Ligand SMILES: CSCCC(=O)C(=O)COP(=O)(O)O
């Protein structure tokens with residue numbers, strides 16, 4: 001019997017691997033299920049109880065602006081917009097700010113936990129042990145990214161992550177300038193930095209910034225078998241081998 005040859009892993013030479021979360025390290029269904037279900041009924045009271053927090057006040061103003069609500073819009077009106085964005089998984093920064101604070105409290109209370117595909121954590125640990133360093137760039141706010149990695153099913157992973165970036169600290173994920181800002185913050189060059197993501201728009205922006213990109217096409221995820229343009233496409237972290245330059 002002839003054995004089916006195992007394709008060689010995709011070889012990537014990089015100092016920094018910057019990772020997206022939803023669709024790349026973790027299932028969209030888990031985030032849109034467990035996490036969204038946790039946030040949805042808590043949005044209104046969170047907005048009211050934290051009205052003095054400048055980040056929440058700004059989020060409120062941004063929703064009013066983006067959804068063209070009246071300047072004196074009620075909390076219920078704002079929550080209706082947030083619910084509608086959640087329905088469509090719109091990656092709007094004000095939504096991510098409010099969700100992120102709610103989730104951070106949920107993780108702290110052990111009422112929610114995170115999810116990683118089986119192939120992810122062993123590879124993060126292996127590459128880290130060989131000197132590769134990691135950063136996160138997600139639409140989810142840094143306030144939620146940190147506990148997401150701290151409360152993984154395999155323990156605290158935050159020691160593996162050099163820095164966390166979101167759309168507030170780095171900028172929109174579909175703009176090349178955001179990737180330049182991240183490389184600058186990491187003290188890395190675009191050429192020695194690789195972005196792992198599932199989103200074709202993010203693939204294009206990172207390539208525009210001169211980064212290496214690995215596109216994740218995972219079965220069951222929103223961008224499975226999408227057109228990833230010039231990027232190398234894989235289905236799992238097991239399909240990749242990252243080595244230092
Ligand atoms: C930190 S868990 C919540 C992640 C989230 O809200 C999100 O929108 C993730 O989107 P990504 O940019 O990682 O695809």
Ligand SMILES: [Mg+2]
Pocket residue numbers: 020021022023024197198199
């Ligand atoms: Mg994603």
